[in-house]
Amino acid sequence: MAAVPMRLPKVRKAVGPSVPRGGEKHLVVPGDTITADTGYMRGHGTYVADEKLIASVAGAVERVNKLLCVTPLRSRYNGEVGDIVVGRITEVQQKRWKVETNSRLDSVLLLSSMNLPGGELRRRSAEDELAMRDYLQEGDLISAEVQSVFSDGAASLHTRSLKYGKLGQGVLVQVSPSLVKRQKTHFHDLPCGASVILGNNGYIWIYPTPEQKDEEAGGFTTNLEPVPLSDREVISRLRNCIVALVTQKLMLFDTSILYCYEASLPHQIKDILKPEVMEEIVLETRQKLLNLEG
Amino acid sequence: MASVVLSEAEKLYIVHGVQEDLRVDGRGCEDYRCAEVETDVVSNTSGSARVKLGHTDILVGVKAEMGTPKLEKPDEGYLEFFVDCSANATPEFEGRGGEELGTEIANTLYRIFSSEGSVDLKSLCINPREHCWVLYVDVLLLECGGNLFDAISIAVKAALFNTRIPKVHVLEDEEGSKEIELSDDPYDCIRLSVEDVPCIVTLSKIGYRHVVDATLQEEACSLASLLISVTSKGALTCMKKIGKGSLDPESIFEMMETGKRVGKSLHTSLQKILDEEESLGTTRQKVGFLG
Numbered sequence: 268m269a270a271v272p273m274r275l276p277k278v279r280k281a282v283g284p285s286v287p288r289g290g291e292k293h294l295v296v297p298g299d300t301i302t303a304d305t306g307y308m309r310g311h312g313t314y315v316a317d318e319k320l321i322a323s324v325a326g327a328v329e330r331v332n333k334l335l336c337v338t339p340l341r342s343r344y345n346g347e348v349g350d351i352v353v354g355r356i357t358e359v360q361q362k363r364w365k366v367e368t369n370s371r372l373d374s375v376l377l378l379s380s381m382n383l384p385g386g387e388l389r390r391r392s393a394e395d396e397l398a399m400r401d402y403l404q405e406g407d408l409i410s411a412e413v414q415s416v417f418s419d420g421a422a423s424l425h426t427r428s429l430k431y432g433k434l435g436q437g438v439l440v441q442v443s444p445s446l447v448k449r450q451k452t453h454f455h456d457l458p459c460g461a462s463v464i465l466g467n468n469g470y471i472w473i474y475p476t477p478e479q480k481d482e483e484a485g486g487f488t489t490n491l492e493p494v495p496l497s498d499r500e501v502i503s504r505l506r507n508c509i510v511a512l513v514t515q516k517l518m519l520f521d522t523s524i525l526y527c528y529e530a531s532l533p534h535q536i537k538d539i540l541k542p543e544v545m546e547e548i549v550l551e552t553r554q555k556l557l558n559l560e561g
Numbered sequence: 562m563a564s565v566v567l568s569e570a571e572k573l574y575i576v577h578g579v580q581e582d583l584r585v586d587g588r589g590c591e592d593y594r595c596a597e598v599e600t601d602v603v604s605n606t607s608g609s610a611r612v613k614l615g616h617t618d619i620l621v622g623v624k625a626e627m628g629t630p631k632l633e634k635p636d637e638g639y640l641e642f643f644v645d646c647s648a649n650a651t652p653e654f655e656g657r658g659g660e661e662l663g664t665e666i667a668n669t670l671y672r673i674f675s676s677e678g679s680v681d682l683k684s685l686c687i688n689p690r691e692h693c694w695v696l697y698v699d700v701l702l703l704e705c706g707g708n709l710f711d712a713i714s715i716a717v718k719a720a721l722f723n724t725r726i727p728k729v730h731v732l733e734d735e736e737g738s739k740e741i742e743l744s745d746d747p748y749d750c751i752r753l754s755v756e757d758v759p760c761i762v763t764l765s766k767i768g769y770r771h772v773v774d775a776t777l778q779e780e781a782c783s784l785a786s787l788l789i790s791v792t793s794k795g796a797l798t799c800m801k802k803i804g805k806g807s808l809d810p811e812s813i814f815e816m817m818e819t820g821k822r823v824g825k826s827l828h829t830s831l832q833k834i835l836d837e838e839e840s841l842g843t844t845r846q847k848v849g850f851l852g
Contacts, residue, residue, distance in 0.1 A: 272595045273833070274596070438574070541595055
């Protein structure tokens with residue numbers, strides 16, 4: 268009979284020494300003076316008051332020649348062209364869908380930016396508009412790429428490739444967008460037996476690796492067969508590892524997730540979320556990553 | 562109740578997982594998430610407790626005030642519950658959005674504590690028909706992460722364990738009028754016995770099986786849930802069904818048995834933690850909200 272795990276709260280302490288790579292980072296909080304020198308241009312996250320440049324968000328100061336800006340440590344996702352995002356459909360409107368992507372405004376997926384099943388290239392007709400709900404409904408998850416950003420900051424998405432489209436069975440983990448490292452590819456087939464999509468907006472999708480690539484389907488037919496238990500264990504373990512990395516504020520990319528997975532193998536899946544086990548695993552992961560670099 | 566929207570495929574994944582006794586975070590159907598319990602967090606109350614169960618965060622404060630006993634129970638004190646679903650938890654609770662849920666939870670708490678013997682109400686009486694202690698139990702929902710009822714009942718039990726009611730002496734005047742005198746020593750107080758205080762166990766039916774301590778995603782997949790209140794000895798005091806779906810009698814019986822089993826281990830763990838915290842005494846490092 269499983270005992271209910273209960274504990275007394277402990278004061279959280281940082282795991283391991285903070286390693287400044289490339290010099291100390293200049294961290295500021297809102298209201299801190301960055302510089303009193305008037306020769307600098309102010310960028311995002313700053314404002315001028317009394318001839319001094321003051322930070323308006325909590326984050327690290329970045330300097331590019333004469334431009335000073337503060338990138339916040341945690342903020343909503345700001346769409347950039349070319350980013351991969353995982354989003355959830357919130358509304359079905361005329362000729363477009365509204366997608367929630369953890370940003371200030373819902374992103375937009377136009378009907379014309381969506382691949383029709385079968386990969387046909389034709390003008391979208393009225394029947395297509397009426398059949399929108401058959402393709403994507405409220406609550407569905409999609410992977411897409413940011414095509415452009417409107418002037419108000421809302422991103423316009425497109426799924427004009429067979430690797431994007433509706434997502435099937437799997438697990439979604441929501442993290443802060445600043446913890447997802449920018450890489451060449453965000454679709455990873457991990458050797459442990461599952462695949463992962465690291466959305467730039469902080470939505471991580473873990474799913475069982477599909478056996479064969481259905482080229483004709485283009486991501487619209489969802490596989491509704493039960494996922495085998497061995498795959499489920501891998502997916503649950505990956506999910507807990509990602510949560511552990513995020514709690515200790517480590518950057519998420521395929522190598523860090525893989526190292527964390529390997530470090531967690533001696534423990535049971537549900538034990539990974541215990542604070543002491545989490546610290547141990549993340550410490551080991553951090554060590555391995557440092558060895559990889561140095 | 563705060564809810565998340567899930568796609569059909571995600572729901573299917575969760576249902577199949579529960580069927581195979583492996584939930585999304587690796588737990589079995591009868592496993593609870595790791596809970597953090599701390600008492601005496603609010604200084605201006607007679608007793609308080611904070612419980613964090615996964616993403617669910619509950620704060621309970623108990624204030625003991627002097628009042629007149631109820632007419633039908635002249636030699637007993639009583640408890641008053643108030644549940645505040647703050648907008649901190651989810652934006653749905655803004656304004657009057659959380660009122661419905663708050664009254665539902667408060668009514669459930671009233672029902673559970675109305676059974677004889679859960680709290681020794683006679684010890685709360687000072688003068689029969691004239692004075693008694695009234696315990697105002699205020700529950701504050703800070704974060705909604707699924708399984709509210711269980712977390713609230715654990716927090717209420719911990720807060721009642723932590724409650725210190727000052728000792729009073731009744732002095733009789735020559736004319737017969739009674740005066741109430743509070744003792745000078747601030748540590749001279751009576752404690753409540755929480756041995757028979759029940760805890761709620763919520764069992765959510767997902768597919769053909771039931772799970773304990775459902776997360777928000779799992780609650781979105783379950784159509785019916787059974788709320789049972791269990792004492793530390795494993796006795797079932799109260800039962801309530803919530804949700805739109807239906808439950809057949811066999812599954813209700815199975816859920817009751819699971820609930821009793823899980824409830825007993827819940828009580829043992831909670832009592833162990835409360836005793837451990839008490840034994841630390843003044844050396845305990847208070848974490849509070851800035852830890």
